[in-house]
Amino acid sequence: MVGVALVAAAVAAGAVACSSPERNATGAYTIWDPYPQFDTGSDWAGLLARCGTAAGVTVTRTAFDTTDLTSKVLLAAQQRNPPDVLILDNPVVSTLAEAGVLATTATTHLDTTAIAPNLLAAGERGGQTYGVPIGANTLALYYNEAVLAEAGVQPASIRDWASLTAALAKVKASGAKGITFSAIGTEEGSFQFLPWFWGAGGQLTALDSEAGVAALSLWTDWLARGYAPNSVINNTQTTSWQEFASGRYAFAENGTWQLANAKKTGFRYGVIAIPGRTGGGAPAPTGGEFVTIPVQRNTERYTTAAKLASCLTSPDNLLATDTTLSYIAPTADVQAQQVSANAELAVWVDAVKAARGRTADNLGTSYPKISEQMWKAVQSALSGSRSPQAALSTAQSAAAVATR
Numbered sequence: 001m002v003g004v005a006l007v008a009a010a011v012a013a014g015a016v017a018c019s020s021p022e023r024n025a026t027g028a029y030t031i032w033d034p035y036p037q038f039d040t041g042s043d044w045a046g047l048l049a050r051c052g053t054a055a056g057v058t059v060t061r062t063a064f065d066t067t068d069l070t071s072k073v074l075l076a077a078q079q080r081n082p083p084d085v086l087i088l089d090n091p092v093v094s095t096l097a098e099a100g101v102l103a104t105t106a107t108t109h110l111d112t113t114a115i116a117p118n119l120l121a122a123g124e125r126g127g128q129t130y131g132v133p134i135g136a137n138t139l140a141l142y143y144n145e146a147v148l149a150e151a152g153v154q155p156a157s158i159r160d161w162a163s164l165t166a167a168l169a170k171v172k173a174s175g176a177k178g179i180t181f182s183a184i185g186t187e188e189g190s191f192q193f194l195p196w197f198w199g200a201g202g203q204l205t206a207l208d209s210e211a212g213v214a215a216l217s218l219w220t221d222w223l224a225r226g227y228a229p230n231s232v233i234n235n236t237q238t239t240s241w242q243e244f245a246s247g248r249y250a251f252a253e254n255g256t257w258q259l260a261n262a263k264k265t266g267f268r269y270g271v272i273a274i275p276g277r278t279g280g281g282a283p284a285p286t287g288g289e290f291v292t293i294p295v296q297r298n299t300e301r302y303t304t305a306a307k308l309a310s311c312l313t314s315p316d317n318l319l320a321t322d323t324t325l326s327y328i329a330p331t332a333d334v335q336a337q338q339v340s341a342n343a344e345l346a347v348w349v350d351a352v353k354a355a356r357g358r359t360a361d362n363l364g365t366s367y368p369k370i371s372e373q374m375w376k377a378v379q380s381a382l383s384g385s386r387s388p389q390a391a392l393s394t395a396q397s398a399a400a401v402a403t404r
Helices: 043-055 066-078 090-098 117-123 145-151 161-173 187-199 210-225 237-245 256-262 301-312 315-324 332-341 343-354 366-382 388-402
Strands: 028-033 058-063 085-089 139-144 177-180 249-255 269-272 289-292
Touching (some): 028 043, 028 301, 043 058, 066 085, 085 090, 085 301, 117 289, 161 177, 187 237, 210 366, 237 256, 249 256, 332 343
Parallel strands (some): 028 085
Antiparallel strands (some): 139 249
């Protein structure tokens, strides 16, 4: 989940070794998740226990920081002792599927029929699906109502890049600051650039297309005109948010995970979709996790593992879990319930409906290699060391070599 800062709190269950006796007991099933911020007394831990009870087994939970989870799972798979259920960041699904770690939903009989196809696509590879999303988050534009009012800008007037840039010009003329975002040289930078890249019609297999150059030129032009601060080159999504929370900026590109923080800013705010180049909402990348079932030596375990996974992604549990995780549900029915309970989620539901998986279009494990070249190009152009065209041409050449 890009943008969610996980608290590095130790979870007691995290000390369970891969070869623990509980794992090998008939009535004990293991679940690994990337939520160390939720301790054993949390609602999330309680849900896991209840799903275990409903399936007639005892659940042993291990929580890892998301950066550690992949390596831990790969090691466990090599030792032929993986967890029964694995919850992981959606771009990693392709990596573990290609490594032979995950069972297909056809094998485990997990039902995917109610899941929105654009969200399910992040867990697909080679015509097979390897899990079910537990929820999704994505990006949109937060705005400061007072800053826009002072500049004479109506949020509804922002329909495309031209109208957004015109709004930024008015904001600067009023003495306020324009827009802040994250263009750091990591996956966060690519994550935030993708809505503009895709919103221009770009394809990840052709970084240096006219569309890609237009998107990067948009950002470099904003810096050159003072509509965005030079700090975006080093901003994470967290530090970018801190700039917006200061109350001096008109806009911030950020995600659903900042909703609770938005309520703490002390000023009135709103949210609009990131506009496409010529209008409409731009596709933003999906964040969020998938519930997967690793390959097991004893295939009889799949039946109970599927019951656990199905319990975690049932409509009632999705509603509670996605609210806790600041996620939008992956099914239309639960999305409608979320909006009914909280009308401000409507713009986020629309954003998720238009979103794309970063590894979709069968990019799979090629995506991280392409993304690395993308963020390098963004850094190069925003720092002024290369033009957008030159930066993206270099990136495309490097990505083509890396993905052969």
